[in-house]
Amino acid sequence: QLVQSGAEAKKPGESLKISCKGSGYSFTSYWIGWVRQMPGKGLEWMGLVYPGDSDTRYSPSFQGHVTILADKSFSSAYLHWNSLKASDTAIYYCARQGPLSGDAFDIWGQGTMVTVSS
Amino acid sequence: EIVLTQSPATLSLSPGERATLSCRASQNINSYLAWYQQKPGQAPRLLIYDESNRATGIPARFSGSGSGTDFTLTISSLEPEDFAVYYCQQRKSWPLTFGPGTKVEIK
Numbered sequence: 259q260l261v262q263s264g265a266e267a268k269k270p271g272e273s274l275k276i277s278c279k280g281s282g283y284s285f286t287s288y289w290i291g292w293v294r295q296m297p298g299k300g301l302e303w304m305g306l307v308y309p310g311d312s313d314t315r316y317s318p319s320f321q322g323h324v325t326i327l328a329d330k331s332f333s334s335a336y337l338h339w340n341s342l343k344a345s346d347t348a349i350y351y352c353a354r355q356g357p358l359s360g361d362a363f364d365i366w367g368q369g370t371m372v373t374v375s376s
Numbered sequence: 377e378i379v380l381t382q383s384p385a386t387l388s389l390s391p392g393e394r395a396t397l398s399c400r401a402s403q404n405i406n407s408y409l410a411w412y413q414q415k416p417g418q419a420p421r422l423l424i425y426d427e428s429n430r431a432t433g434i435p436a437r438f439s440g441s442g443s444g445t446d447f448t449l450t451i452s453s454l455e456p457e458d459f460a461v462y463y464c465q466q467r468k469s470w471p472l473t474f475g476p477g478t479k480v481e482i483k
Contacts, residue, residue: 291472293420301412301420301463303472317471318377351419360425361467362410364432369419 260290260352260367267373268342275327275338276370278352285333286310289355291363292326292337296348306355307335342374378402378466380475388483395451397478399464404444408468411440411449414477415460423462424449454480 263277278290292304305316309328316326327336335352349369356364379402389395399409407427412420422431424440427447437452451458459482464475 293474300477301414301465301474303465303474306472315470319471353420359422359431360408360410360429362422362425362431362465363412363420364422364425366419366421 260354260365262350262352262367262370265371265373267375269376270344270374271341272374273338273340274342274372275336276350276372278335278337278367280309280333280335280354283354286330288357289361290328290335291353291355292324292335293351293353293363294320294348295351295369301351304337304350309333309335342372344374344376346372347374348372377471378405378469378473380464380466380473382462382464382475382478384478385476386479386481388481389454390483391454391456393454395449395454395458395480397449397451397462397480399442399447399449399475401445401447401466401468405466405468407443408466409440409442409447410465410467411438412463412465413458413460414463420463451480 286309289306291306294302304320307326307328309330325338352367353363354365381400383398411424414420428440461477
């Protein structure tokens with residue numbers, strides 16, 4: 259399973275790192291993706307990290323605004339912002355790409371609600 | 377970037393009816409398409425991967441078909457728990473992309 263950190267309330271310009279901890283499988287062997295869902299909207303793929311070697315891929319829409327990290331010693335992936343904007347208000351999901359499921363996202367975290375407001 | 381278009385945006389049906397959801401890709405994605413279901417307040421759940429393969433634990437009333445650019449998710453007979461939003465997603469190339477979703481609502 260994937261368990262995400264709790265809801266966050268931040269101000270514009272602040273930094274933030276949210277986490278996603280995997281258990282019950284070999285965390286280092288599967289890509290972990292991050293998906294944004296803005297209020298009342300659809301799903302947007304942000305990027306992927308491979309915890310085994312921390313290789314990352316970003317959507318052009320998010321490159322440069324967020325950093326995706328992994329720490330295999332903690333079986334965790336992270337999504338980091340240096341400077342939040344109000345438009346970052348959203349639910350953020352982590353999800354595992356399962357090679358036995360055609361590399362679709364077969365396991366999802368419960369989501370982390372991030373609210374950015376002055 | 378591969379753009380996915382889903383239709384209709386909303387589908388109003390009654391329990392027991394058949395639901396047919398469409399997903400169209402802006403270019404050929406072979407069979408690299410997945411479908412997800414999302415209910416209010418919940419994370420998405422994988423239903424179908426690689427166009428037609430049901431994920432673990434998914435009932436047989438869900439089926440996927442298509443290839444290339446046109447794909448269909450069919451729910452043969454709607455159960456009350458099937459009323460939700462459905463998204464398609466391609467993995468043919470980065471960036472991975474999702475469709476905008478189809479909401480299946482109770483008529």
